[in-house]
Amino acid sequence: MTTGPDPAAVPAPRSRLWKGALVLAMALTVGLLGIGLTREASRLPSALEGRPMPSFDLPLLDGEGRLVSAEAAGRPLILNFWASWCVTCRQEHPELVRLGLRARARGEFAIAGINYRDDAGNALRFLAREGSFPYASGVDPRGRLGIDFGVYGMPETFFVDAAGIVRGRHAGPVTPAVLAAMLPRIGVVP
Amino acid sequence: MIRPAFLALGLLGALLAVAPPRPGPAAAQTVAEAPGEARIRALARTLRCPVCQSESILESRSSTAREMMVMVREMVAEGRSDAAITEFFRARYGDFVLLAPPPTAAGRLVWALPLLFLAGGGGVLALALRRRAPAAVPSPGRPALDADRLRETEL
Amino acid sequence: MEMPPIRLGGVAVALALALCLFAAGQAVAAARGRSTARLVLARNAMLANALLVTLGMAVLVHAFATSDFGVAYVARNSNLGLPPLYRITAAWGAHEGSLLLWAWYLAVLAAAAIVIHWRDHPLSMPWIIATLATVEAGFLALIVFLSNPFATLAPVPADGRDLNPLLQDPGLAFHPPVLYLGYVGFAVPFAFAVAAMVRAHVGTEWVAAVRRWVLFSWAALTSGIIFGGYWAYYELGWGGYWAWDPVENASLMPWLTGSALMHSMMAQDRRHMFRLWNAFLVVATFLLTLLGTFLVRSGVLTSVHAFATDPARGGYILGFMALAMVAGFGLLIWRAEALDSEAVVESPLSREAGILANNVILVVAALIVVIGTLFPLAVEVVTGARISVGAPYFNRVMVPLMLAVMVLMALGPSLPWRTMPGRRLAALVRLPGLAGVFAAAVALVAGVRDGLTLAALAVVAFAAAATLADLGRAVAGRRHVAGGGWAGAALAALGQGRRRMGGLIVHLGVALIAAGMIGSGLFQEALTVHLRPGEAARIHDYTITLRGVDVTEGPNWEGRRARFSVSREGEVVAMMMPEQRFYAIRGMATTETAIRSEIAGDLYIFFGDESEETVVAQIYWNPLVGLVWLGWIVVLGGALLSFGERERGRRRRPAALPAARGAPAE
The missing domain is CATH 1.10.8.640 (Cytochrome C biogenesis protein)
Structure with missing residues (x-):
């Protein structure tokens, strides 16, 4: 095995170029995938952010009457899409109930639910088991309003300010940390 | 030489036989799209x-x-x-x-990348072909090849 | 106390991991100290490793065959109602089991490689063993610590949660095992390349040794991709077979670089060229198999609500990949000067130049697939915005590139090494060129106006004709020499020049696949109709009548089946019955398409959104799609033939031999 000094052992500039490019490509790939791995899956920017909330007029899940978007005008609104078939919805349920009780007590913001692509019977059983929301839910059986809001999956929660402009969307269960980040955006003290 | 040509044409024929949709007489209860x-x-x-x-x-x-x-x-x-x-x-x-990415900044970039890669690849190709400077010298006995052969023995 | 069999599996795999680490250590020590004893120890450890992982695999398959729901992985992915075939294939139906399958393949292939090449590569062997043992240890550690398929459940459930219904299909039952064989196979060339680079031993021997491994892996990868396409065609119900899904792209990346590698290795074998480049391609192909594993398993690209993925696994595979990358490309950079070859491409009209062009295009294509797949992630990381890079992009970009590769594929085998006169090239392309022009002209007359379609037709006709002409010339030449009939000459030609003839047959298969893709992709007829029972629709020359909708039931699903009668010229030629199934345990719905294949094309029906009295039927006429599957068989046959080329005593062209022997080097 002879590996004596190669006459061409002095690297040419071209050789340095591809070596540099290779090292750079390696670093970029690993870096990108590493960041991709640690990024939060629930951070889903909404195309609606900074734009007016889509209007809606839906029948209520429980009882007579309708859920109308115009009724929230002038107050910040939290809109929660949920479904009985969604497992993570159970996880966020107590937090939403707490939030609903606060809204009812202080009235500084409005909150409503949208029962998304669900069977009314299943949805009511879900509420009977987990406890009712202290606020009304409209039904969106075919998911049309979900498409209007650009909903990807369940659960998702939208934060709309007093002027009716969408200020944020959270995908996944609502937690105190999420509220701490989102509520100030719509002018509500967390 | 005739056989391959014939086969190739046969394949072509098969390829082309499929092109035009033939409208037929409509049955009584036929539903159109x-x-x-x-x-x-x-x-x-x-x-x-x-x-x-x-x-x-x-x-x-x-x-x-x-x-x-x-x-x-x-x-x-x-x-x-x-x-x-x-x-x-x-x-x-x-x-x-x-x-299909729209013509935003990122979209334009991703559409442009294949062209950039292709240009780079073309550059590499041109460079490799231009390197054939000593082609005029009949090359079989270049010493570098002997060095290769020495390196390549296993023991 | 008697050890339950499932514990045996866990112990075997843990022991296998320890043996791999031991083998890697011994192999490195053997290389350093030139110690044969240590090398033998390392070899034996790897052979024992193969036995142990085989035992682990057998234990897992046994647990599935006997529906042992005390095993958490079995309980999650099987069910008493599962048909017997899927009860076995479920073993690799999810993450843990498929990793074990992977590790098992690697263990067996590594043992085979060590045994086969033990005598011929004594000095490279320590590094080959060290590399294979390290890679195997990497996978086994992932299995043992982060993805244990042998973990047990405390209260044993009465029944399992069923296999993902999408995987309850013959296409997908066999797609992963074949695909993984291709992925794993590239680890062997990687090990040889690492050994060659570590030793700065950069001649043609390692390339000759790994030729069959590359061919084998490439054929398996091709088959795996085709199986996946067949599954998508059959199961997903949209008349296509390739969606440029990140998971599909992950398998295409190493296929593209592997295809480039198969060609450029020839140049190193014959002309001592492209040595650095070949080492790069081997390393890159292996790394792309790891990248594919990472992309599929880390959840980094599963876009939406991927709460369930385990970041530890993703982190581990990324770390492992980074390590392999630094080792592989690091060696390449370190040894670049030793690898750089002095031989140059002498003429643009030569086999070398053709191979170089082929390599440039294939690597650019691979790069586009990698970047296109990762681009949305990059955009999200940099700007926070989410975009998609999907089928319309890849089709637009890749089709012209693949057409260019087809042109080279047609010309390449006719080009001699070193150089050729331009006149001869002109003579060579005359007939295929005519075929291409003829194809485009006929299509033009038939009303095709799309430029890309015309180009695609011309190129495929050109490639098919050129390849057939090459094959014809070989047979005619043989007949000229030996006399006798055409059939005898054809057999003799196939037997004598297996590598070349095998390559040409693979090319022919690729042309067939391309013809099938063009036929079904560009001339597809589609129909979306709302039908009531008794109503009919027309497509191509068929009349398709809905006869009724029945309720059906399977062992672990219930569904609805639409009955369509298919008639041509007033005569009923077939009944076609697509289904919608609902798998209650998983709560998942699937569609089962009905497909009727003939030589001219496939009639393809599925039905969706059924209302009270009407059925929405999607009906496709996919012309020539059968050529894709036929082409695959031809490719496989060609690869097999090439595989049969005798390695020893192969004839070398004088061109590759230095004329002045014994000239002092350095």
Whole structure:
């Protein structure tokens, strides 16, 4: 095995170029995938952010009457899409109930639910088991309003300010940390 | 030489026999495709099902994609243009819903990349072919090759 | 206390991991100290490793065959109602089991490689063993610590949660095992390349040794991709077979670089060229198999609501990949000067130049697939916005590139090494060129106006004709020499020049696949109709009548089946019955398409959104799609033939031999 000094052992500039490019490509790939791995899956920017909330007029899940978007005008609104078939919805349920009780007590913001692509019977059983929301839910059986809001999956929660402009969307269960980040955006003290 | 040519032409014939759709006499209870379905399919192929890995709403069996198909049909029936329908979904889901990247900064970049790679590849190719400077010298006995042969023995 | 069999599996795999680490250590020590004893120890450890992982695999398959729901992985992915075939294939139906399958393949292939090449590569062997043992240890550690398929459940459930219904299909039952064989196979060339680079031993021997491994892996990868396409065609119900899904792209990346590698290795074998480049391609192909594993398993690209993925696994695979990358490309950079070859491409009209062009295009294509797949992630990381890069993009970009590769594929085998006169090239392309022009002209007359379609037709006709002409010339030449009939000459030609004839047959298969893709992709007829029972629709020359909708039931699903009668010229030729199934345990719905294949094309029906009295039927006429599957068989046959080329005593062209022997080097 002879590996004596190669006459061409002095690297040419071209050789340095591809070596540099290779090292750079390696670093970029690993870096990108590493960041991709640690990024939060629930951070889903909404195309609606900074734009007016889509209007809606839906029948209520429980009882007579309708859920109308115009009724929230002038107050910040939290809109929660949920479904009985969604497992993570159970996880966020107590937090939403707490939030609903606060809204009812202080009235500084409005909150409503949208029962998304669900069977009314299943949805009511879900509420009977987990406890009712202290606020009304409209039904969106075919998911049309979900498409209007650009909903990807369940659960998702939208934060709309007093002027009716969408200020944020959270995908996944609502937690105190999420509220701490989102509520100030719509002018509500967390 | 005749056989391969014949075979090739046979293959060609097979290829071409399929091209034109032949309209036949309609049976009594035949249902024709609703007008615009072809356009709907073409449009639906470019819209991404938001809840799927990377399927278009035409391909996806998810309920969201199917509802979007229904909406596309409704909008086509209302006489909206392809661009308007695309914009409708883009306003709700953002650029994410477009399977072909739109001409935003990032979209332009991803469309330009293949051309850049190809130019780079072409450069490499040209460089390699230009390096054949000593081609005039009949080369079989170049010493470098002997060095290779020495290196290559195993023991 | 008697050890339950499932514990045996866990112990075997843990022991296998320890043996791999031991083998890697011994192999490195053997290389350093030139110690044969240590090398034998390392070899034996790897052979024992193969036995142990085989035992682990057998234990897992046994647990599935006997529906042992005390095993958590079995309980999650099987069910008493599962048909017997899927009860076995479920073993690799999810993450843990498929990793074990992977590790098992690697263990067996590594043992085979060590045994086969033990005598011929004594000095490279320590590094080959060290590399294979390290890679195997990497996978086994992932299995043992982060993805244990042998973990047990405390209260044993009465029944399992069923296999993902999408995987309850013959296409997908066999797609992963074949695909993984291709992925794993590239680890062997990687090990040889690492050994060659570590030793700065950069001649043609390692290339000759790994030729069959590359061919084998490439054929398996091709088959795996085709199986996946067949599954998508059959199961997903949209008339296509390739969606440019990140998971599909992950398998295409190493296929593209592997295809480039198969060609450029020839140049190193014959002309001592492209040595650095070949080492790069081997390393890159292996790394791309790891990248594919990472992309599929880390959830980094599963776009939406991917709460369930385990970041630890993703982090581990990324770390492992980074390590392999630094080792592989690091060696390449370190040894670049030793690898750089002095031989140059002498003429643009030569086999070398053709191979170089082929490599440039294939690598550019691979790069586009990698970047296109990762681009949305990059955009999200940099700007926070989410975009998609999907089928319309890849089709637009890749089709012209693949057409260019097809042109080279047609010309390449006719080009001699070193150089050729331009006149001869002109003579060679005359007939295929005519075929291409003829194809485009006929299509033009038939009303095709799309430029890309015309180009695609011309190129495929050109490639098919050129390849057939090459094959014809070989047979005619043989007949000229030996006399006798055409059939005898053809057999003799196939037997004598297996490598070349095998390559040409693979090219022919690729042309067939391309013809099938063009036929079904560009001339597809589609129909979406709302039908009531008794109503009919027309497509191509068929009349398709809905006869009724029935309720059906399977062992673990219930569904609805639409009955369509298919008639041509007033005569019923077939009944077609697509289904919608609902798998209650997983709560998932699937569609089962009905496909009727003939030579001219496939009639393809599925039905969706059923209302009270009407059925929405999607009907496709996919012309020539059968050529894709036929082409695959031809490719496989060609690869097999090439595989049969005798390695020893192969004839070398004088061109590759230095004329002045014994000239002092350095």
